Each structure stands twice: as C-alpha cells, then as structure tokens.
Amino acid sequence: MTHELPDAVREAFETHDGYDVTDDRAAVTTTPFDGTVTVEQTDADWNRRYVVDVTVPTLSAVVGEVVGPAVAEGWFETLERRLEDAPMATRANVELDTFEVRRIDETVEITYAFTSGSESQAADVAKALVEYVEGTYVEGIVPGYDYQPPVAGLLDQAQSGGAQGERGGTPL
Template sequence: MTALPPPVDDALEGHEAFTPIDDEHAYALETTVFETTVTATSADGERNGEFTVTVVMPTLDAATDDDVAPVVEDGWFETFERRLEDIFSVAQTSTHDTPRIERDLAAGEVRVILEYVAWDATEGVDDAKTLIEYVEGTYAQGIIPGYSYRGSAAALLTNAQQAGREAETGSSGPRDEGSGRSDPRL
C-alpha cells in the first residue's frame, strides 16, 4: 500500500479511536468488535484524501453455534444490504461511491467497502468512524433471536446487555482515568 496523504495520516494519528496497523499504511478503529481498515490516497484538487473504509464481519452462520438454513442466511444478508444502501446519509461527505457489500460463504465473512472523498482530513476521519459504527449498529440490528452466538456477534450482545444494565442503574462503567469519560473500548 502507498503512504497515506500527510493530512489524513495526521488526522488518523491524532484521533484517539484509531490505531496504526503495522506496515500497512492503514489504521484500525479500536471501538468496534469487527476488523476494520481505513486507508486513503491523494485526492484531486484541494481535497485532502480519497478514503477507503473496510469492515469485515462474520456471516450469520459463522456467528452462531447453530446451523442456519440457507434461506435464513440469504434473507439476513439481503436485509443487511438494504439497510446499508443509504449509509452515507450519516456522513459529512457528499462525494462517494455506492457501498460494496461482499459475502464469502466459504470463508464465513461479509466485507463492507466504503469509498469517499473528503475535502478536510479531520472530517474524513470522523466520517470513517461514523460509517464503521453505522455498519456495526446495522449488523447488531440483524442479530436474530433464538440462536446461540459466538465471537464478535456475542460481544455485541454482551455490550448491549451491559449498556442496558448501566442505563437502568445509572452507572457508566469503566472510566478513562485521564479524561473522566467512559472509555468506549471497555
């Protein structure tokens, strides 16, 4: 991979939720349960970068301990695709490609690829975080009750249950000692 444009590299490095991925000229979002990659190349004109955000998550069948019927797996994936059609409505950018959602049943994974152009590197990085969180939330909405989940899907359910308990009791969970804010990675 090529080096990130300096403004994008600086914005990613300065954002507390992103960490560099070794030797890949890319960053990962640390506040999600999924594998993520954010890269960028130089953009034309005055724009700071052309971003590519990739989110990899398990298929429904790969996320469960149970057998999932092919018709259920297909319906789940089609619904997931439809829910992501308007993903860029949550982003600041208005210059973007159509989201690509790929499924590899043999590997048990779904890959969401989002490409967009940012005039400002900081806004582009903020969009990356927002878009990844939107994908994660959309995936969580598609978790079907009645299955026994594992891996990242189980982690999403556990996080949601913990957040629900904290909302009931008024506690906010572990704190980041430096800022006094809840640490989103815990």
C-alpha cells in the same frame, strides 16, 4: 492500491479517538470487527479518496447451530440494504464514490469510499461508517440462536445497555 498515509492524514487520524495508525492505514479500534481506512490521491491536490473496509462474520459463522439457507440469505440481503444508508449516520454531507458488499465464505466485506478535502472530517466520517456497520449488524441479529464471539459480546453489551444504560431486551 494502498499508499502510505500522507502526513496531514496521519496527524488527523492519530489525534482522533478510536484509531490505530500504521504506515499505510488507520484501523478503527472502537469495534470488534475489522475496520480500516486507506487513502488514495485524487486529481485535485487538496482532495483525497478515503476507502473504508469493514469485515464482519456471516450469520452462520457466529452461531452454534445450522442456519437454514432462507434465513441466511434473508439476513444477508437485509444487512446489505441497511448498510447502504450509512452516509446518513455521519454528521457530514457525504456522497459515496463506492459502496460494495461481498460475501466471501464465512465473512461479509463492506467497502465505502468517499472523497474529502478535510482530513479531520474524513476521520470522523470513516469512524462513523465503521460504527454504523457494527450497529446495523447488531440490529439484524436473528433471535433464537446461540451466538459465539464477537457477536455474543456485542449482544451482551446491547442487552445491558453498555456501561451506563439499563438492562433491556435484544436489539430488535
């Protein structure tokens, strides 16, 4: 159930780079994928549950040709396994309350939920989780396909090393 963001949470997310905050959620703006954070109250007044939802396209949704079922299934299973390690990408000791990966038509919906008493740390953790999904997605790109946006842009950025890096090959 989505609730209006408490004032302390709103302030923490508004002062953090990379968020667009509305009444009931904070959207991560540092990735082309849809990543949002909602908040639920817990039994403890000082603790809140943060629910991070990220939606990414399936492999077949972003290529210009047909992806065989074995490749599509292998890609999805590998993505799911790798996404489970997301808490290790944070600078906090995060224990997930929820981790779910669902394939719905041409999208993959990922949900992480964690409990925190620090709004500022929650903003850091949530953004790191969303960015981990993006990085993991790019690492799992299968070579040899003609990719469409937004993945084509991510691949170009990865190959060129971003604004300051040197040009390299594909992520894998």
